[in-house]
Amino acid sequence: MKFPVHTSPYGGLPNNVTRVMGEVLLALVPGIIALVYYFGWGVLINIVIAVITALAAEAGILRLRKRPVKPSLTDLSATVTAVLLAIALPPLLPWWMTILGVLFAIVMVKHLYGGLGYNPFNPAMAAYVLLLVSFPVAMTQWLPPQMLNEHPLTFTQTLAAIFGGGLPHDLTWDAITSATPLDAMREQLKMNKTISEIAQNPMWGDFGARGWEWVGNWFLLGGLFLLWRRIITWHIPFAMIAGLLLSSGLFWLFDAESMPFPGFHLFSGGMILGAFFIATDPVTASTTPKGRLIYGFLIGVTVFIIRSWGGYPDAVAFAVLLMNMAAPTIDYYTQPRVFGFRGKDNA
C-alpha cells in the first residue's frame, strides 16, 4: 500500500494565527465597551471605518504583491491593527484621518517592510504618531467622559460630526471637546499650578482621570484574559508598568506637588492598553524572556520621561516605537542559556 509523505510532527496543530489574533480582539471587547460608554458612539464608528479600510488595504496590497489574499485576510492581523489604532483615536476624528492612518499602517508600515511578521515598527502606533504630528489639533480634541459631558451627541449627530464635520447648530467644537487628562495635567503644570490645585478639577477620579481609569480597568481585564490564554506572557506588561511606576514614583516622592502620583500615570492615557495590547505585539517586541523585561521596563521609563518633559503627552506611542528600534539589539544581548551550557543554574 502507498501513502502520502510529509514531515513530523503529525497531528492537528493546536494553535494558529487566526486564533491568536481572534483572542486579542476578544480581549479588547470589555475595554471597547467601556470606551463607548464613556465617550460615545464615535469610538465604534472609528472602529468600523478603520476595519473596513484595513481589510480593503490589505487585500489590495496583497494583490499588488501577488500574494494569496484569503489566508492573510482571515488571519485577522490587519483587523487587530485597525482596532488598536481606532481605539486610540479621538472619538470625533474626521473620517478621512482615520482612513489615512489605517492606510499608512497597513501599506507603509506593514507591507512595505514585507507584511505580517516583518515590520520593525508597530503599525498602529506608527500611524497614531503620523496622525498626531500631522493633525495635532484634531488628534487632541477628545470628548469629556460621559459623566462630565454636558452635551452628549446622539448616534446620528456623531455620524454627522465624523463624516461632515458638522455639529448641531447650538454647539461649537470648543464646547463639546476637551483636552485629554494627560494634556490637561501638562498644561496646568506648565502654568505652575501644584498637583493639589490641579486635583480640584472634577476631571480627576479615584485613582486616575475620571472615566479613563475605568477604561483602563476593563482593558486590564482583557489583558489578564490574554495572560490566562497564554497569548502573551507577563514579562512585558509587568516590566512596563514597573518601569513607569518606579520612575514616576521616585520623582513623586521627591516632589509630590509638581510630579503626578504614579497611579495617575498608570490609569491615564494608553498605559494599560499599551502594556497589555500594544507593547506585547510579538512582531515588533523583544522575544527573549530577559529581553522582554528590559524592553518593557524601558518603555515604562520612556513613557514617564516623555510625559514629564516631552513635547507630546501621548507617550506610549513614542516609547513603543523607540523601543521597537532597540528590540533586535536587546534580543541579541539577552539570549538565554542553552541547555548543557554552564550557567548559574548548572554549576
Add this chain to the structure above:
Amino acid sequence: MITHKPGSWDFHGGIHRPDKKSVSAGKFLGKVPLPEILVLPLQQHIGAMAEAIVEVGERVLKGQTIARVSEYIGAPIHAPTSGTVVCIEERPVPHPSGLSAPCIVLQTDGKDEWGELPEPLPYFDDMDPSLLRERIRWAGIVGLGGAAFPTSVKVNHGPDRPIQTLVINGAECEPYITCDDLLMREQADRVVEGIKVLLYVVDADECLIGIEDNKPEAIAAMREAVAESGLKDVQVVQVPTRYPMGGEKQLIKVLTGKEVPSHGIPSEIGVICVNVATAAAVTDAVMAGRPLLSRLVTVTGEGVNNPGNLEVPFGVFMSDVIAQAGGYSERAYKLILGGPMMGFSLGDDELPVTKGSNCLLVASRAEAPDPDKAMPCIRCGKCMDACPAQLLPQQLYWYAKARDFDKTQEYNLFDCIECGCCSWVCPSHIPLVQYYRFAKTETWAMEKEKRQAEDARRRHEARVERLERLERERKARLRQKKEALEKKTAAGGANPRKAAVEAAMKRVAEKKARQAQAEKNTEESS
C-alpha cells in the same frame, strides 16, 4: 542546600498532547509468524554499516552472525531464523529519504533451527566487565528506544569517566507508543535482570528508572520486580508526563539534576542512559547467550483494525505486521514509523522492521492531516517557551531560512534535539524542525567541503613549496660550484685546464699573426 529527590528537577519547555496510549496499551497480539522472505538491512544502527559475511546460497541458522562490523561504532546482524541467503543487494529501507540500501535477503525454511550459541553467563559478576561488553557487542544490541546507538559503545565509558548513575529510560514520552510500557508490565523481571548486568558492567553507584506517570501499571510492576530482585540502590522514579521527558538529556536532568554538556555525552557527567527494552535485550545476551533477533513493536492508530503490540523478528515487512494487527481500516491514511512527534512517514509498507522500529502508527486523516500552508513567523516566542534545549527557535528559523549557517551555529543549532515541540506549538504552522534539519545538513556539507578545500589548499601549498625548495637547492648547488671555481681561480690561476686553454689561444693568435705577416710580406714582394 535543598536536597532534591530524584525526579524533582525539571526541564524547560516541552508540550502536552493527548497521549493516545490507551489505543494499544497493555495489548499483546503475539509474535508475528515468520514470512517466507526476510529483508535485513546492513545498516540498522548508528555507526558503520555491517559487512555481510555470508554468501548467496549459503544456508544460515537462527542466531548466526550474518554481518559483522570492523569499526568500533557499529553492530553485527544475526539471522532471525534459519534459511538460505537469496541475495545481497540494495532494497528499499525505512529511511526518511525513501532510498535503498544494501540488505541481506533471507529465504526462511520454516524450521527455525538454532545455530550454535555462546554459553549463558549467569555468574557474570565474577567476570571481567570487558567480556560482558564483548557479549553485548556480539549480540548486536543497539538502543531500542528508536535511536539505535550501539549499546556496547555506550557502556564502554572508559576508566577516566566513573559512572555514578545508570538511568533506565522507561519514560516512553511519544504519544501512541506502548511497547516499552507492555515490556515493563509483563516482563519487568527481564528488564531488572538486564539492569543488574548493566550496573555491573558500568560500575554505577545507583540506578534510577524513570517512568512517566501515565503508566501506573508499568511503575507498579517495575517496583515489584526491583523489590523482589533485592537490588539496593535501584529506584523506580515516577516522572511527570510531558513530552519529551524520554529524551535522554531531559530524563537525566529530571532524575539527577545534571545537564549533559552541549556537544557532550552523558558519561561526561557520570551518567549512562539505557532504554528498558535495551536492558531486556542485555539479559537475553548475557543470561541466555541469545543475540538480538526481534523486538516489540507497537502497531496503532485509527488506521488499523486491531491495535496492539507485537513481537516482530527483524526483516519482516511492515505490511505483514499490520496484517497481524487486523489489517488496515478504511481510515488508514498515513504510515508513520516511530511516534507522531519524531517519527517519519513512509510512502510504502513493503519495508522491513529493523532494530530501531518501535512503532508503526497508521494514522487516519484526522490523526495526521496534511500540513497547512505555513504563515509568516510572528515572533510570538511560543517555540522558545516550548524548546527543551532552551534555544531560540525563532532566530534559528530566521537564519536557516536566510541560509546564514554561521549564525545558526552561533545560535547553537547543534543543540537542537529535533523533538518537534517548536513545530507543534507554532501558530503559523511553520515546519521549524525541517528548517533545522536542513541547516544541519547544509552545515555538514559545507564543513566537509571546507575540509576538502582545506586539504586541497594544503596539498597545493606543499607542492609549490616543494618545487620552490628543489629550485632553491638546485640554484644553491650551482652557486656553490661556481663559487668554488672562482675561489680556485682567485687562488693563483691554479687551474691547469684554463691555463692550457689560454696557452692554446695564445698560440693560435701568434700563429695567425705570423700568417698575416707572411701574407703581407708576399704581397709587398710581388
